[in-house]
Amino acid sequence: MTLTATESGPVRIGLERTWWQRHGTSAVVWSLRIGLLVLILVLWQLAADRWIDSTFTSKPTEIVKRLGEWSADGTLWTNSWITVQEIVYGFLLGAAAGAIAGFVLASMNLIYRVLDPFVMALYSIPKVALAPLFIVWFGIGMHMKVLLAAATVFFLVFLNTAAGVREVDRGLIDAVRLMGGSRGDIARRVVLPASMTGVLTGLKVSIPYALIGAVIGELVASNRGLGYLINDAASQFDTAGVFATLVVLSVIAGVLNVFVGLIGRRVNRWKPLDD
Template identity: 70%
Template sequence: MTTGSVSATRTNDGLSTSGPVKEDRRRSWWDRHGRTTLVWGLRAGVLLLFLVLWQLAGGLVANPMFVSNPIAVGEQLIDWIQDGTLGTHTWITLQEVVLGYVIGALAGALAGFVLASIRLVYDVFEPFMMALYSIPKVALAPLFIVWFGIGLDMKVILAAVSVFFLVFLNTAAGVRDVDRGLIDAVRLMGGSNKDVAFKVVLPASMSGLLTGLKVSIPYALIGAVIGELVASNRGLGYLINDAAAQFNTAGVFAAVVVLTALAMILNALVGVLSSRANRWKPLDSE
């Protein structure tokens, strides 16, 4: 007997199923686990291949003084961990990045949502925002030093400015792309401006906001490290400057590795936030 796409056969013990059902189960397991395992395996393979080629290049092809090698970088990281250097300077940079990211993201999201919700105001301010966004942030570092000194505040503000414009522009784009039909439908049902803002515009603009939050993470790091490179005696940027001044290429790469790890961790955290914030979206039809 066959019903739909499931083939069934009568046995002494009852009804057993085979064929498409087992195939669907295997496919479901692969979709959930197999592809993820494959992706992570390939990532590990690419990383291992890169480290091997780097190690070989540092000993055979190029001068180790200029390219170092993974073993020397690992030894430098271990030395810094043991004497407390890495923990101290990483903590300083992490504070600057997190504070700058939070301040810039909150200000950018609020400004983007408010200004883009009022078309006339946004049309007036858009060219000024684009002009300010186009200014290289490294050019602002000397000015911020004059205004705020060389302490933690200057790096936090530089990171916040770097984040602000990306979050602002992406949030504004999300607000302006809201389906006008949804807004008209809410108004026809007697919805107020508050209902339109919080029940239509805000949820629909979340994708733009989350995009801005994700792409701005590296810029928060860039802003903080630029401030440290220009004028600082603490932080990972200072470690890079100090190592470069001593021709310690392994130290420069070690600090860059730590910065890369910080960026990956922050990206993962924003990814978790994005997956939770997108739960309201309807599932794609199969």
Template identity: 80%
Template sequence: MSEIAVDAGPVRVPLDRTWWQRHGATTIVWGTRAALLVVLLVLWEIASDRWIDSTFVSRPSDILERLGEWSADGTLWSNTWITVQEIVYGFVLGAATGAAAGFLLASASLAYRVLDPFVMALYSIPKVALAPLFIVWFGIGMHMKVLLAAVTVFFLVFLNTAAGVRDVDRGLVDAVRLMGGTRRDIARKVVLPASMTGVLTGLKVSIPYALIGAVIGELVASNRGLGYLINDAAAQFDTAGVFATLVVLSVIASVLNVLVGLVGRRVNRWKPTDD
């Protein structure tokens, strides 16, 4: 009697879809974005010195020319590298400490209730006001900018992580307890995975604030970095130079957003998709 082998697991039925059916929506979104950007740049170029004084708004062609000049003489790359280091180090330091503190404190309900008003009071302090104090403590070197960016990131990641931990479904926690799970099992297998949405939200929200912290430090006291380039260009009424630096900062923020998005998709693979 012959045996019929049956494969375990779900049956996968391949869908015969065209390229447009698979990628059409994404293509439309990116095409619309590109078209909108081109229209805005063309209108900006036309309006400059016709309807608006270019001294105040510059023009896209001048900005592109300034970027070319700075790239050719190395000004752009050397100062961008300094700022990128400050942003990345500050982001990683602030995100790591904020996520760890948020997870630990939110897991301890009593400690969180005691410390919550103090954390909110510190969070409410404008980070710009901390720059002079950080200069006194750490000088005007890279450490000051890194720590200023880290402090800015810390609170955003902390608050979002804590919210994610406290919003964990209590029914899941009780179910693990009924099955004999320890506190460590609950933390590792329930609270940590379920709170990742809050962590990733904090990471995404804090990316521009990492830039803000680093650039504020450079604006207050620095002789290198993109914040220094903004100060130097503004002092010379070089509007094209200011906009060129802002373009570079926008590119850095976009790259960081993409990287965080990739990490988020990898971490949240266990979640069901909406498709």
């Protein structure tokens, strides 16, 4: 342990910790995750054609083989890029609209109470049911899938953002008012930072729904994208192709989750660290 001090500042205590003390818990968690994944894949491979019919479940080796074939001929990259664009554009559009609407409307109590039952009614509509309507309105191009993904994301981000705004500590708001703060000061310095937990929760929860919206659009009407690959593989009873596509979608969701997590760490730097 070392002690350092500045001329006018407080004494700072620097703790010398080993690598294991700093990263031991994370290392154990990741080791267990990898071990569990390997165990599942090994059991799956052993069970195929022994205890279960691989026609319906395929095998990990067959899935890897299919991914290799699709990578070699460009099928995987072309269709994945199309779906990634639809997911990212839909996620960004829906998240931005939902966060702004949630922040603004939840700050106006009367208007929020008036609109709340209508928002919940629209949120309750299965997004699968919107796909045919969106096809009529926007055709079967990329715009339809982007807007369907955005519509799916919008309500989740909106509701979580609104909940975060409405749960802001009233004592903080009153304190800023007593110090002469304007409505703009309260919104920028109190409500916005305190509601970021709700925003980030909405972003994390909505990531898989962005995938769902885009893939549903491709399943209903498309001749390209990962949803099309699933449809095409299923029509040929190619379970390895279906699972291969699901693996790619899982990777995309994981990358988006990591990205949102990095944003969350940066936004929440002002919060105290957990014990």
